[in-house]
Amino acid sequence: DIVMTQSPDSLAVSLGERATINCKSSQSVLNSSNNKNYLAWYQQKPGQPPKLLIYWASIRESGVPDRFSGSGSGTDFTLTISTLQAEDVAVYYCQQYYSSPYTFGQGTKLEIK
Amino acid sequence: EVELVESGGGLVQPGGSLRLSCAASGFTFGTYWMHWVRQVPGKGLVWVAHVNTDGSTTTYADPVKGRFTVSRDNAKNTLYLQMNSLRAEDTAMYYCAREMVTFDYWGQGTLVTVSS
Numbered sequence: 512d513i514v515m516t517q518s519p520d521s522l523a524v525s526l527g528e529r530a531t532i533n534c535k536s537s538q539s540v541l542n543s544s545n546n547k548n549y550l551a552w553y554q555q556k557p558g559q560p561p562k563l564l565i566y567w568a569s570i571r572e573s574g575v576p577d578r579f580s581g582s583g584s585g586t587d588f589t590l591t592i593s594t595l596q597a598e599d600v601a602v603y604y605c606q607q608y609y610s611s612p613y614t615f616g617q618g619t620k621l622e623i624k
Numbered sequence: 625e626v627e628l629v630e631s632g633g634g635l636v637q638p639g640g641s642l643r644l645s646c647a648a649s650g651f652t653f654g655t656y657w658m659h660w661v662r663q664v665p666g667k668g669l670v671w672v673a674h675v676n677t678d679g680s681t682t683t684y685a686d687p688v689k690g691r692f693t694v695s696r697d698n699a700k701n702t703l704y705l706q707m708n709s710l711r712a713e714d715t716a717m718y719y720c721a722r723e724m725v726t727f728d729y730w731g732q733g734t735l736v737t738v739s740s
Contacts, residue, residue, distance in 0.1 A: 530653060551726045560719050560730035572728065604669055608726045612685045615669040
């Protein structure tokens, strides 16, 4: 199984500042045949299901604000929120869909400082 | 509008069974792979199972293999998860999710509690 490890476990950022969450996979999730990284990011607010933010490591889902961006390749990935808004308080998960079982990181709790 | 609505959760004793349902609407259900993902309250997300478009191919996470069965009825636009031999560690919120590249739509979940 591919193990996904996020850092940090929790993060407090001031409104308007940048938030950065890291995700590392235990093996590459880059498919060399199509040059795509099988990596997604989700946001989960209390009492709600997860919401897809980013797929193919860097493609924003429709309707997701452009302050959210994803980067990285192979085994190391980053989710960046460029200017933190109050509504961004949530737990963020990375997930690999390169191979079954489709594993998630442990989550990063983002709070306002 | 895409909508996924889970039902069938509840309190069950260890060793018991439950069947979860996920009613889909707003899209052509039979053209998408579907998944079940679970989450212990306050904990992380764990993929459980998936089924392909016509139900002929299923895959399971190791902890549920041999106990859970995922199926679908495309005529009824409904996904199922039959859960047998339930254990305390199966207690979780169970979400169904549609696969479009990855899990692009999720239901609100149904809570399963396994306890005596």
